[in-house]
Amino acid sequence: MKTQLVTMHCGWQNPDASSTQRHCNRQCSGYFSRNLLSNRWKIKRKRQEKPYIPSSSPLWDKASHHTTKDGYIQLRVYDATTRQLYQRMEHIVTWERHHGSRVPDGCIIHHRDENRENNRVDNLLCMSRAAHTEMHAELKRLKMTITPDEYLDHRENIMLKYQSEVFVPGPRHC
Helix, strand or coil: CCEEEEEECCCCCCCCCCCCCCCCCCCHHHHHHHHHCCCCCCCCCCCCCCCCCCCCHHHHHEEEEEEECCCEEEEEECCCCEEEEEEEEEEHHHHHHHHHCCCCCCCEECCCCCCCCCCHHHEEEEEEHHHHHHHHHHHHHHHCCCCCCHHHHHHHHHHHHHHHHHHHHCCCCC
């Protein structure tokens, strides 16, 4: 007796069970990839939250510096008491130490000169994520249309335009 491959979705019978064809059409194939195979991705594992180490902690002074593939400087420190490795971006730690507060939710620390290794306080701005994305989209469009020398002049004008979006912590934000 010859075996047949029968699909569960539409009931199509493939008389040649050794064939590489497993589904009758793309719709049937799509059903399996959407409903049966993707179920394993619906189970989300909760990531164990590490305790927050404030930027003012002396642990960050002993941290090692690593450059990420995107060009940012990342601080890594091992806490022997909790036996955990902590990682934070240097520009975030620098901004938080200077201003004495955490970066607000929905905000990003922006490098004014677009140099990700220049983490001086006067080069860092805290902006809303939306304004930051909009500003970089405008800078990208500008960069494609003009020469590099002209870009530096126009970039300053765009930065001034988004200056109102900069978050500066003060008594009303505490």
